[in-house]
Amino acid sequence: MIELQHLTKRYGDIAAVADLSLTVERGELLVLLGASGSGKTTTLKMVNRLIEPTSGSVTIDGQDAAALAPHDLRRRIGYVFQKIGLFPHMTVSENVAVTPTLVGWDRTKTRRRVRELLELVDLDPASMADRMPAELSGGQQQRVGVARALAAGATVMLLDEPFGALDPLTRDRLRASLLRIRREIGLTAIFVTHDMTEALLLGDRIAVLHHGRLVQVGPPRELVRAPADDYVAELMSAPQRDAAAVDALMAGGDAQ
């Protein structure tokens, strides 16, 4: 369970995130949705203290995040982001094994875990383990990224637009993989995106941020049915507008 209480981040006079309180239940996937600059990435990074909050607190499974050394905290939390960030000087298996090594697992246990995870993210360990990141496609790289995030047995995962840079087909496959993995290991996750469709498809609940403030939080259906304000309403109608435009195009009319 992740609890954010009155979380605020200020840069000078500007509040990137203002007085945000949210709870993510165990095993739940919460989507943070908003436009660029709405404060969703800042919120996410305050959870694993890549950004230190100006005020407010983060509690994970009942433990105050600020009470731990940052690196200890982060070893328990998986982090996947759009730029992937695989270490180019390490092989695939070394990348996945980074956190287990830091935590001090022995070789055999680590090796077994790496195999297991590569299989979990649909990569063939035999052919992939010793490759360098540069030899992989973007989709394969992000699969390794997900495996790395889960390596040390993290049950909490933070994902910052993890599929944003991938082509649509690859993105679809990876979304499917993520949903399967979630089910298999019961992850508690926060998923940041600005893609409405992605939010609707993946999220158990969606939290909409606007100018650093939480506007509405609830299951997708509720947000579509009863948007709290015009901004949410407009956001929620975006996939339907797209679908309508596509339909119109198919019918031979004007896309507008």
Next chain:
Amino acid sequence: MSEQLALLPAYLTGHLQLTLLALAVGLAVSLPLGIVAARVESLERGVLGVASVIQTIPSLALLAIMVPLLAALQVQSIGYLPAFIGLTLYSLLPMLRNTVTGLAGVDQSLTEAAQAVGMTPRQQLWRVELPLAMPVIVAGIRTSAVWVVGTATLSTPVGATSLGNYIFSGLQTRNLTAVLVGCVAAALLALALDGTVRALEVGVRRRSRALAWAGVAALTALCLSTVAATAAQAWGRGGQRPVVIGAKTFTEQYILSEILARHIARETGAPTEVLASLGSTVAFDALRSGDIDAYVDYSGTIWATIMRRETVGADGERVLIAMEAFLREEHDLTLVGPLGFENAYAMAMPRATAERLGVKTVSDLARHAGALTMGGDYEFFARPEWRALEEVYGLHFAERRSMDASLMYQAAAQGSVQVISAFSTDGRIEALDLVVLEDDRRVIPPYDAVILAGQRLGRERPEIISALQTLAGAIDAAAMRRMNLAVDRDGEDPGAVAQAFIERLGGAGMTDTTIEAAQQELTDSLGAHPNVVGTAIGLCAGTPCIKVYLARDDEALRRRIPDTCRGFAVDVEVTGRIRPRDRNP
């Protein structure tokens, strides 16, 4: 070629001692400093700024400035230390700059990923940032290595042995083979070091064990062989510190230093070492600080630049007496004695020009100077003698050019300058048909070549002082000129010329009984002839000989005197009743 290659182990060892340690210390300083500077932005500019400023100092000047700086700190100011410090400073910038840029160039998403997977700042540095910056950092190390190997050749003038010894002495003594050997050896060393570091880096990066180990092995071998050679050198001396003889940067000094060193070794068995190519006042400072034990200087130089006395009208004998007292009282140095010749600064011109202009004296020259160009060695125009010449004669040349002493004579012969500050013992004056102008107002002081010895010899090694004393009066101007010419014109090695001299001297010096026996035999054969004032052992054109002094010329008597006696030349001089001062001790 083979005698040059024989010097290679010593020079190469010296070069490696300098470069490897300077690079190692440079790396040990710049890597941590670069890491800190890469993190603290305010520090980055300062650190790189300082390193850049150091880099803009010409490398020779950077090494040379270490000498007075270290002397002021009262530590070894000549030899290894100043060269080592200069080179270390010089190695900093490429390594420092590349460390900073290498670390700054690490993709921010990777440092974020490193943080996010739970690395501590230290783990981020060692596991992610340094490995990723490594190619850039190694490029900096390689640049430094090539620079330092090249620049280390400039440590010769501050007294550190390096491959530069080949280049400096080779240029001075027109020994192109030596210059070539020095350049090629330095270039090969630079390539080897560069290649080794590169192999190491590529091996690590591509995870090629073989390549990495080859690099490690080559580097280790290089370090070990340097250490071994250093140890062998020390062991070869049997732990005894060698007697170090200094030499300034011209041919005569190379020859004389070799003569002193070889003579000491032969007479006393003490190990000796020559520290060649020292700057003029560097040599005196080195003697004072004990970095060298003896060298040959010229009375006028000490008189004018060290004692700062009035040069005009100075008298030879008076100068020597005052100098002896000054050196003993002020600096605790020993004036061992004059070698027997004078090597004065002299204004020289090509004969044809001098005759066309009708110039015989410096006063004559002053009238034409406005249309002439003068060439001087590096220090001449900064010396008090020049200021005195300018002042007393009113010398004002159209142009003055400083150049290397070895090029000066050629420049005059080719007409690119019309007057030069020649050295009176230089064989090239004659060889290139130059004439020396008379210093008619006696502005230039006497320049008797004198052997100076440092405190250590004076206090602890009287046997070496005695050995040096036997050289007093042993070389006259003709002999010196001939030896200089053998090197400058005929391309002989200064060491070989010195050796030949020592052997000739040894014929007399080592077996004094023989020449004395010859003298005795000659004296006996002449009987108590009324016209024979006496006999003496002296020098004829640099070779020991027996002199016979006659009261007046006597044809019959001359016929009775043989040309040689027991292999020694016999020289007859008519001196009147007064027997000239015996030059030989």
